[in-house]
Amino acid sequence: MLETTIGQPTLTAIIFFFLFVAGTLYITYWAAKRTRTTAEFYAAGRSITGFQNGLALAGDYMSAASFLGIAGLVALKGYDGLIYSVGFLVGWPIVMFLIAEQLRNLGKYTFADVVAYRLKQRQIRSAAATGALITVLLYLIAQMVGAGSLIKLMFGLPYEIAVIVVGALMIAYVLFGGMLATTWVQIIKAVLLLGGATILVFLILIKFGFNYVDLFSTVTNKYGEKMLEPGGLVKNPIDTISLGIALMFGTAGLPHILMRFYTVPDAKEARKSVFYATGFIGYFYILTFTIGFGAAALVGHEIISKIDKGGNMAAPLLAEALGGEIFLGFLAAVAFATILAVVAGLTLAGASAVSHDIYVGVIRRGKADEKQEVRAAKIATLILGVLAILLGIAFKGQNVAFMVGLAFAIAASANFPALLMSIIWKKFTTQGAIWSIYTGLALSVILIILSPTVWVDILKNPQPIFPLKSPAIVSFIAAFVVGIVVSLLTREKEAEEKFESEKIRSYIGIGAE
Amino acid sequence: MKERILNSPEFRMIVRSKNAISIILTVLELFIFFGFIILLAYGKEFLNQKIYGPITVGIPIGIGVIVLSWILTGIYVAWANKSYDEKVASVREKLGGE
Numbered sequence: 001m002l003e004t005t006i007g008q009p010t011l012t013a014i015i016f017f018f019l020f021v022a023g024t025l026y027i028t029y030w031a032a033k034r035t036r037t038t039a040e041f042y043a044a045g046r047s048i049t050g051f052q053n054g055l056a057l058a059g060d061y062m063s064a065a066s067f068l069g070i071a072g073l074v075a076l077k078g079y080d081g082l083i084y085s086v087g088f089l090v091g092w093p094i095v096m097f098l099i100a101e102q103l104r105n106l107g108k109y110t111f112a113d114v115v116a117y118r119l120k121q122r123q124i125r126s127a128a129a130t131g132a133l134i135t136v137l138l139y140l141i142a143q144m145v146g147a148g149s150l151i152k153l154m155f156g157l158p159y160e161i162a163v164i165v166v167g168a169l170m171i172a173y174v175l176f177g178g179m180l181a182t183t184w185v186q187i188i189k190a191v192l193l194l195g196g197a198t199i200l201v202f203l204i205l206i207k208f209g210f211n212y213v214d215l216f217s218t219v220t221n222k223y224g225e226k227m228l229e230p231g232g233l234v235k236n237p238i239d240t241i242s243l244g245i246a247l248m249f250g251t252a253g254l255p256h257i258l259m260r261f262y263t264v265p266d267a268k269e270a271r272k273s274v275f276y277a278t279g280f281i282g283y284f285y286i287l288t289f290t291i292g293f294g295a296a297a298l299v300g301h302e303i304i305s306k307i308d309k310g311g312n313m314a315a316p317l318l319a320e321a322l323g324g325e326i327f328l329g330f331l332a333a334v335a336f337a338t339i340l341a342v343v344a345g346l347t348l349a350g351a352s353a354v355s356h357d358i359y360v361g362v363i364r365r366g367k368a369d370e371k372q373e374v375r376a377a378k379i380a381t382l383i384l385g386v387l388a389i390l391l392g393i394a395f396k397g398q399n400v401a402f403m404v405g406l407a408f409a410i411a412a413s414a415n416f417p418a419l420l421m422s423i424i425w426k427k428f429t430t431q432g433a434i435w436s437i438y439t440g441l442a443l444s445v446i447l448i449i450l451s452p453t454v455w456v457d458i459l460k461n462p463q464p465i466f467p468l469k470s471p472a473i474v475s476f477i478a479a480f481v482v483g484i485v486v487s488l489l490t491r492e493k494e495a496e497e498k499f500e501s502e503k504i505r506s507y508i509g510i511g512a513e
Numbered sequence: 514m515k516e517r518i519l520n521s522p523e524f525r526m527i528v529r530s531k532n533a534i535s536i537i538l539t540v541l542e543l544f545i546f547f548g549f550i551i552l553l554a555y556g557k558e559f560l561n562q563k564i565y566g567p568i569t570v571g572i573p574i575g576i577g578v579i580v581l582s583w584i585l586t587g588i589y590v591a592w593a594n595k596s597y598d599e600k601v602a603s604v605r606e607k608l609g610g611e
Contacts, residue, residue, distance in 0.1 A: 079569075079571055079572075079575070082572075082575040082576075083553065083575065085575075085579065086546070086549065086575055086578045086579060087546075089578075089579050089582055090542065090545075090546040090578070090582050092582065092586065093538065093539075093542040093582050093585050093586050093589075094539060094542065096586045096589055096590075097534075097535040097538045097539045097542070097589060098535060098539060101593075212568070213565065213566040213567070213568065216566065216567045216568055217566055217567050219567075220567040225561075225567065225569075228567055228568065228569045228571065228572060229557070229560065229561045229569060229571060230553050230557060230560060230561075230571060233553075234550070234553040234554050237550065237551070237553075237554035237555070240550050240553065240554065241547065241550055244546060244547065244550050248546060268593075268594065268598060271589070271590055271593055271594075272590060272594075274586055274590075275583075275586045275587055275589075275590045278582065278583045278586045279583050282579045282580065282582065282583045285579060286576060286579060289576075500519055501515050501519070503519065503524075503528060504515060504518055504519065504524075507524075507527055507528055507531060507601070508524075508527065508601045508604055508605060509601070510605065510608070
């Protein structure tokens with residue numbers, strides 16, 4: 001019964017994989033000739049359209065974990081998988097309504113530009129860049145470890161080699177092609193992923209005569225009605241709300257997502273790109289839900305969990321069952337492309353925090369010419385890329401699932417509150433921002449260590465000290481409270497005056513770069 | 514010059530309308546999402562009701578949150594592309610295209 005080529009490097013998978021690598025490396029070569037200035041390296045020369053950026057944002061956001069992981073979760077647990085998808089989507093409207101346009105109008109390359117706009121540059125930049133860098137690193141480690149294990153599972157390639165291949169390609173894209181190459185890698189990946197998932201859903205629906213009732217009935221007949229009911233995920237409502245806060249506001253605080261808004265020419269394109277991105281991501285999650293049910297109906301729980309306990313191979317197994325080895329090979333290559341694109345975006349965001357915010361903003365006090373800054377950004381890319389490979393190998397076999405949750409919690413508690421308050425609140429001060437960022441950061445990290453996820457599951461203590469799995473409900477609120485209280489205690493006249501004139505730039509875009 | 518724009522009724526209007534729509538839509542989105550979570554926590558019986566064959570109330574509601582979130586972003590873009598951009602253009606024109 002269990003005949004699958006998953007775990008072996010099939011010829012089709014290798015061909016698709018090399019086509020993708022050759023195509024993206026050609027784009028990198030093409031982009032390298034157009035990547036000389038800082039605006040080109042960090043922001044693709046602001047030449048990306050709203051539609052293209054919408055695809056690229058979707059490409060940055062739809063990780064292999066959300067494709068393989070959520071499809072697997074739906075296949076094994078049913079409705080609970082949908083709850084996750086919803087959580088990952090609802091941050092996008094917040095990005096649109098509160099952040100996107102002002103970010104585009106006020107900033108240059110990083111979100112720290114906006115926080116530092118009317119406050120004391122150096123102190124703010126080191127704090128904001130710290131938040132950005134920690135978010136990126138945690139996310140990157142989780143992606144690298146996931147990449148190594150997934151590629152091993154799919155192609156049978158040794159873990160270390162998989163991590164090195166992913167790391168080397170991501171360094172090549174970012175180092176030579178900057179944001180332009182990274183953007184096009186994201187766009188290609190998004191099109192492949194959306195296309196592959198659409199074909200897979202189409203194949204499922206053919207089997208069921210385009211009748212969802214048939215599909216759902218097959219699954220409930222096999223595994224009971226609980227598959228269409230919320231299950232164990234929402235045991236503790238406070239914990240779910242906390243996770244919801246992390247996902248929703250974390251999305252609006254992810255450095256690699258925020259950075260993408262500088263690649264479009266103006267605020268209008270920025271807002272259009274969020275609309276497209278939300279549509280693509282929402283559509284993708286609805287497809288994933290169908291794929292999960294298709295896998296449960298046509299492959300079955302037994303085989304799915306036999307190959308991987310977490311269910312990560314549900315979608316590939318289904319692809320093989322419906323489209324044979326060729327379609328599996330295609331989908332395996334798509335999963336690989338997905339991983340590559342996400343890590344490339346992360347590396348670029350991390351490198352820009354190091355070079356633009358820390359090196360130029362803090363160390364050189366804003367005095368560096370274009371050439372020096374681009375060189376610094378490239379060195380930072382190389383260092384960060386090698387670090388990602390080393391950390392990916394160091395964390396082999398470790399439970400890193402909590403790192404994505406922690407990255408979202410930090411993004412929601414350290415990055416988002418400071419960014420939002422600097423945009424909307426006149427009396428926000430330098431000290432307020434710094435205290436808010438470090439409070440959000442420290443509380444997220446400390447509370448997650450004391451939480452059941454780390455204290456019990458990883459450190460094997462019998463009882464957690466902090467009862468919730470996600471720290472965001474505490475760290476997010478604390479970051480706002482501390483930011484407000486400290487700002488009220490430390491008035492900054494200059495910043496208040498600048499707030500008024502900032503409005504012209506932030507609302508109507510005059511003076512925006 | 515800056516003072517004149519900042520104090521002009523048109524500019525104040527732009528700021529006020531943009532803030533109002535952002536706040537309304539944000540509150541709506543928060544209400545939809547956290548309402549969904551509260552429903553998951555306390556309304557299981559309601560969500561588990563069958564509407565058609567095996568399909569439960571929870572399915573269209575879950576999918577609905579995704580679709581509705583997207584529609585809200587669409588409403589914002591439609592508003593901004595039409596009414597907001599027009600007002601911004603007229604203020605920019607008054608400035609003589611600086």
